[in-house]
Amino acid sequence: MLPTILDLSSLRAAYQSGLTPLDAIEEVIVRRAASRDAAIFITPVPDEELRAAAKDLMARAPEANSLPLWGVPFAVKDNIDAAGLPTTAACPAYAYRPKADSTVVARLRAAGAIVIGKTNLDQFATGLNGTRSPYGAPRSVFDAAYISGGSSSGSAVTVASGLAVFALGTDTAGSGRVPAAFNNLVGIKPTPGLLPNTGAVPACKSVDCITIFAATVGDGVAIRKVAEGFDAADPFSRRAKPANLPVSGLRIGVLAGAEREFFGDTEVEALYDQAIERAKALGATIVPFDYTPFREAAALLYDGPWVAERLAAVEDFLATNAADFDPTVRGIIEGAKGKTAVEAFDGRYRLEELRRKTEAEWEKADVLLLPTAPTTYTVADMLANPVVLNGRLGRYTNFVNLLDCAAIAVPAGFGKGGLPGGVTVIAPAFTDDALAPLADALHRAASSGMGIDRRAVIPETSRVAPGDDGFVEIAVVGAHLTGMPLNHELTGAGARLVKTCNTSGEYRLFVLPDTVPPKPGLVREPGYKGRGLEVEVWALPADAFGRFVQKIPAPLGIGKVALDDGTSVSGFLCEVHAVKDAEEITALGGWRNYISAKRAS
Known part of the structure; x- marks a missing residue:
């Protein structure tokens, strides 16, 4: 019998005790059929094909756990190629059938993982809320009236509801982090270029990241290590240059004064304050810092010329298929048509000015601890005011890729209304491994369980220890x-x-x-x-x-x-x-x- 929320430690232990990948896939099939959220998947892998994939793995690698991800079911956001399944980017008219896996999916399959389907998303990965899709809006696993977060909406719900051990998302403005916060999950947002984007439909090609949703930090890091590595086919792929953080005497930067903005959501603000206290109890030194230059950099992603990258990704398709776009997505992308090359250079210059200003704040702190999202909204409220409310969700996420940072989003507990909140630890490029012990410790200290199971105990075997x-x-x-x-x-x-x-x-x-x-x-x-x-x-x-x-x-x-x-x-x-x-x-x-x-x- 598998636990409600699937994780690597529990699944590996079950395999070691005699469970087979075919048994696990049968359980996934049952759970998928029983799911009450019909908007999670765009293209689920048919039951018989799932069974065939499990049998093929058992023939190829018959010994239990003989591959790093032996028999591990996972889902793929539908702007990432998986051979045998269409890639739609949540736009049916755009759909195509890739001849090969994306680089990341290929590496995960080679390690023994089994794809269970392609998941829903905000169309062309444009949004942080999960409602901008003709395939419906996946909902928070805790309250179907509320958004699941986007754009990697279906991926997060798949893991949070116990259908997969992990799922791939993408992150330009926060799409690998906001859905994690709204569904009590971990979101691994690597340093840009650490995971190659070959085979992923771009949103903003120069800052996109493939991300991982998982039940625990340890799981997410282990999966990231299988998927990462330089890929010459991706012009933005980078060779890792691991950077360290202090093991003791860690300084954590937190919001202060007018930069603490929660749009009236006192419950999320309280969860953020509790996370700060947990960090202090873990031995960190809490340091207020000025978020202003980070916030101003974040604004460039949608208000500046970077929106033109979204147009560059789909310009030819938009010219012939404008009516096939979600109206909000179309409005955002068409807003780039007036951008000039001069504005692009001015935006680049402004970003570098702000980067220089952030250097003074990084002198104060080794790591930033921020709310993943300052609040959440109902689906009805989001549909009634899609641009303004979506913009609020990215207040603390939009800058991270523009400023070349690594980030890990973790659960921070639940408010009195029963909805979860999250926090994100952020540090400069290639601190991915160094951030993990802190992120793991914060998740465990929150005692919020994993995904929909608020009482689940995080396995000790997945602990990412300091040092x-x-x-x-x-x-x-x-x-x-x-x-x-x-x-x-x-x-x-x-x-x-x-x-x-x-x-x-x-x-x-x-x-x-x-x-x-x-x-x-x-x-x-x-x-x-x-x-x-x-x-x-x-x-x-x-x-x-x-x-x-x-x-x-x-x-x-x-x-x-x-x-x-x-x-x-x-x-x-x-x-x-x-x-x-x-x-x-x-x-x-x-x-x-x-x-x-x-x-x-």
């Missing part, structure tokens, strides 16, 4: 892979799986003779132009890393292994003399494929 930056990453290529005979040496030492990926193309793989259990030898050959070999990157506690390395027998050792995203990590390498007469298996792409082929022969 995780003290872990050491190591790439394994053979007997230490998940499901292999020596994997217990990692898990028993407290290691956690970071991601599955490939080496760069300069490596060859051989079967070492007379080893028990069988082991491969990974050898780097500069100038060799291969496809790369599958490895898993694990994070070991620093003190356990030394003990682990001491046990490695010759001719194996630890050296730097170059990965296909341009980064490098410590990993298993073999002395060249040991593979002189050994069987080469480079063409198979990795040790797991070799073992599978050997079993089949």
